[in-house]
Each structure stands twice: as structure tokens, then as C-alpha cells.
Amino acid sequence: MNPHEVETLPALDRLLEQPVGHFHHARLQGLDLTTRESDLLRRNDFEGVVVLGGVIGPKLEEHLRRHGAVIFHDDPSLPVSSFRPALYDYTELYEGLLARGYENTPDARAYHWSRDARSAHDAYATLQRAMHDDGITDALQEWVHGRHVVGVMGGHALRRGTPEFEDAARLGARLADAGVTVVTGGGPGAMEAANLGALLGDSKELQQALIDLADEPDFAQSIDGWASTAWKVRERHVPTDTHRSLGVPTWFYGHEPPNLFGSAIAKYFSNALREDILLAICNAGIVVLAGAAGTVQEIFQVTTRLYYGTEPGPPLVLVGREQWTRTIPVWPALQALGAKSPLGDSLHLVDTIDEAQAILLDQARSPRT
Incomplete structure (x- = not known):
């Protein structure tokens, strides 16, 4: 029997309206069950039910356990819920x-x-x-379902107030304005810039935000100042489209705080899982701006996917010929691999974000997969 995933109180209410027997094997995740305690106490069809986190009173907990439920509590020492059913804000x-x-x-x-x-x-x-x-x-897969997603990868060291930061923001803005969901690794630098641009679009608000953020150019100097400046910019804007900008950061990189400009934030403990999921959801392509080891890892991780594909995949666009042929010369390796597989049809090396944008939006106009 497939379990019912119950992640909201309205979904729980619908289940409560069903006849006896429908609760069997349900998964109640992150819910405040004290608000429905009297209704739940009147039932006993809890065989195979699993309660994941949330809030539950002792009387209801004893009742559920007596009738076959398994209950997992959050670790009180963990500042975030282990059983949350939604992405972060x-x-x-x-x-x-x-x-x-x-x-x-x-x-x-x-x-x-x-x-x-x-x-x-x-x-x-x-x-x-x-x-x-x-x-x-689970929440991330639901959030991106049916959308064209473009990944913007790049280094965390890119400082606010630089032309390169503005370029990354303009790229994010143009992609999101064209109807694409922009996803990044969710950290500072190029990732923050692309999330910011995607959130605000190509607008006067974006230009003002770039000016304001430049007052605290580097998180390495002061995370408090860097994040507080971003908070003040972020709270001025309540976008109507809640799926323009997505960050997928990790607690593995503790020195890199997450940026505040994703419409939603999918933060992971496992960096390996986070990297795999981040690249997998980019169904409309990936653009790679300048970066160092983490960015190179992402290049070759997506290269492996494309290399072993049975047909050409979405575009992998590297921006900056000097960066990727001389400073960090990954392009010759990609060309060698691409000559032997469908990977070659996905590879692009360009000099400007305008060229990258044209390639990615052409892919985004194709049917969703």
C-alpha cells in the first residue's frame, strides 16, 4: 500500500473526513497535531502510521502508539526541524x-x-x-515540477560592487524575466548575484539593490554586516512570482552563509546529495561563471551526466574563454570528452552573458521534460 503523505493541516482534515481504515500507513510530517487532537482521539485506525516531528501532546501520543503508530520526535538540540515538509524562507x-x-x-x-x-x-x-x-x-522536487530550470554556477568570492557581480545579476534577471526559474548553489558571490537578479528582474529596484549591497562587499569581513545589508534590501521586495529564484546551499560549507535572495532555499546537511540534486534539476541548462574548486567540481559532475547520456542533454555554457582555457584550463578536457559522446553537442564556450543567455533561452523554449 502506498502511504499517504500528509504535510499540511488541510490535507489532514481531508483524511479525517474519510471512513475508518483510511489512516493506515499515513505519514504525518511536521504537523501541529494538538490542533486536531480531539478528532484524532476518536479514531483508532493508525496501524502503520508514522508521525514525523511536529507537535503532539502526551495523551494523543499514547493513543496513537497504542493503536499501531510509530512516532519520531525532533532532536531538541537541532535548531531546525528534521522532518520539515517545505523549503526554507x-x-x-x-x-x-x-x-x-x-x-x-x-x-x-x-x-x-x-x-x-x-x-x-x-x-x-x-x-x-x-x-x-x-x-x-521531496519539497524541492514539488517546487520545481513543471518548470524550466537554469543553473547559474560560480564562485563564492565574487565581491559585491564589481562589474562581474552586476553581470551575474543581469543574467539572473534576464533569465527569470523570460520565464525561467534560476537556481544557484545558494551561497555568496556569483550565486547571490544571480539569485538577486532573478528575484528582482531587470528593473530600477535591481540597480538600487546593487548600489545598496556594495556597502558591504564581502561576507568574509563581516557576515553580520553582509547579511544585514541583504536583509534590508530583501524586505523591501515581495515578488508576485514566487518561483523565479532558488538557492540550494549546504551546511557543509559553514564559512559560506546562504544568500537571502532565493524565493525559496533548499538547504542540505549532505553536500554530496545537495550537489547531485542541484545539477539534476537544471533541465534547461547550466551556465558557469568564473569560480574555483567548487565550481570546477560542478562542471565535471554535470559533464559525467552528459557524457554517459544516450542523447544530447541541456546546454553546459562556460563564460570566459581566458578563465576556462588558461586560468583554469578545463575546456580542453571537456572538448576531448565531448568528441566521444553526446556531451559534445551540449558544450558551449562564450565570452559574454549575452551569448550565454541566448543559448539558454533557446533551450528553455523547447518542451519541458
């Missing part, structure tokens, strides 16, 4: 930023929890991390 990860500073936000505390030696070999902590990331993956 910047206000969740950065709660308390302006009043108490970055180190006291759920984002910073979750990173420190993940690095705590006491939880490194704790089986329950491992389960908590795995369940969290599984929930994020």
Missing part, C-alpha cells in the same frame, strides 16, 4: 539576525550542531540529518 534561517547577530541565527546554530563531534557518530543524529535532507529533496 530567508526569514527562517536568519531569524534574529538584526537583533542578536548571525551566530545566534538558526542557520549558524545548525552548522555548529552538524560539526559537533558528539553527533558525528551518533546514530540518531545521522538519522535526523538524513530525514531532514530527504524532506528537503
Whole structure:
């Protein structure tokens, strides 16, 4: 029997309206069950039901267990829920930023929890991390379903206020304005710029945001200043389209705070899983701006997918001939691999974001897969 995934109170209400027997094998994830306690106490069809996190009173918990349910509680030492059914919003990860500073936000505390030696070999902590990331993956797949998604990859070291930062923002803006969902690794630098541009579009608001952000150009100097400046820019804008900009960061890189400009944020504990999912959802192509080791890893990770494909995949566009032929000469390796597989039809090396944009939007006009 396929389990019912119940992730919202309206979905729970619909299940409560069903006859006895329909609760069997349901998965109740991240719900405040105290709001439906009296209704649940009147039922006993909980064989195979699994309760994942959320809020539950002792009387209801005992009732559910007595009638066959299995209940998993969040680890109270973990600042974020292990069983969340939805992606993050910047206000969740950065709660308390302006009043108490970055180190006291759920984002910073979750990173420190993940690095705590006491939880490194704790089986329950491992389960908590795995369940969290599984929930994020499920929510992410629902969030991108049916949309053209273009990945913008690039280095975290790109400073605000530079021409390159503005170029990345303009690329994100133009892609999103054309109806594409822009996804990045969710961190600072080129990733922040592309998420910012996608969120605000090619507008006067974007130009003002670029000016304002330049007052705190580098997160390495002060995460508090860097993030607080972004918060003030972000809270001025409530986009009507909630699927323009997506960040997929990881707590593995604790020195890189997530940027605040994704319409949604899919943050992972496992960087390996995060990288794989991030590249897999880019069904309309990937553009790679200047970066270092992490960006090179992403290039070859997507190259492996395309190399072993049975037919040409979406475009992989590298921007900057000097960057990718001399500074970090990955292009000759890609050409050699592309000569032997469908990968070759996906590869593009260009000098400008205008060229990259044209290639990616041409792909985005093809039918969704």
C-alpha cells in the first residue's frame, strides 16, 4: 500500500473526513497535531502510521502508539526541524539576525550542531540529518515540477560592487524575466548575484539593490554586516512570482552563509546529495561563471551526466574563454570528452552573458521534460 503523505493541516482534515481504515500507513510530517487532537482521539485506525516531528501532546501520543503508530520526535538540540515538509524562507534561517547577530541565527546554530563531534557518530543524529535532507529533496522536487530550470554556477568570492557581480545579476534577471526559474548553489558571490537578479528582474529596484549591497562587499569581513545589508534590501521586495529564484546551499560549507535572495532555499546537511540534486534539476541548462574548486567540481559532475547520456542533454555554457582555457584550463578536457559522446553537442564556450543567455533561452523554449 502506498502511504499517504500528509504535510499540511488541510490535507489532514481531508483524511479525517474519510471512513475508518483510511489512516493506515499515513505519514504525518511536521504537523501541529494538538490542533486536531480531539478528532484524532476518536479514531483508532493508525496501524502503520508514522508521525514525523511536529507537535503532539502526551495523551494523543499514547493513543496513537497504542493503536499501531510509530512516532519520531525532533532532536531538541537541532535548531531546525528534521522532518520539515517545505523549503526554507530567508526569514527562517536568519531569524534574529538584526537583533542578536548571525551566530545566534538558526542557520549558524545548525552548522555548529552538524560539526559537533558528539553527533558525528551518533546514530540518531545521522538519522535526523538524513530525514531532514530527504524532506528537503521531496519539497524541492514539488517546487520545481513543471518548470524550466537554469543553473547559474560560480564562485563564492565574487565581491559585491564589481562589474562581474552586476553581470551575474543581469543574467539572473534576464533569465527569470523570460520565464525561467534560476537556481544557484545558494551561497555568496556569483550565486547571490544571480539569485538577486532573478528575484528582482531587470528593473530600477535591481540597480538600487546593487548600489545598496556594495556597502558591504564581502561576507568574509563581516557576515553580520553582509547579511544585514541583504536583509534590508530583501524586505523591501515581495515578488508576485514566487518561483523565479532558488538557492540550494549546504551546511557543509559553514564559512559560506546562504544568500537571502532565493524565493525559496533548499538547504542540505549532505553536500554530496545537495550537489547531485542541484545539477539534476537544471533541465534547461547550466551556465558557469568564473569560480574555483567548487565550481570546477560542478562542471565535471554535470559533464559525467552528459557524457554517459544516450542523447544530447541541456546546454553546459562556460563564460570566459581566458578563465576556462588558461586560468583554469578545463575546456580542453571537456572538448576531448565531448568528441566521444553526446556531451559534445551540449558544450558551449562564450565570452559574454549575452551569448550565454541566448543559448539558454533557446533551450528553455523547447518542451519541458
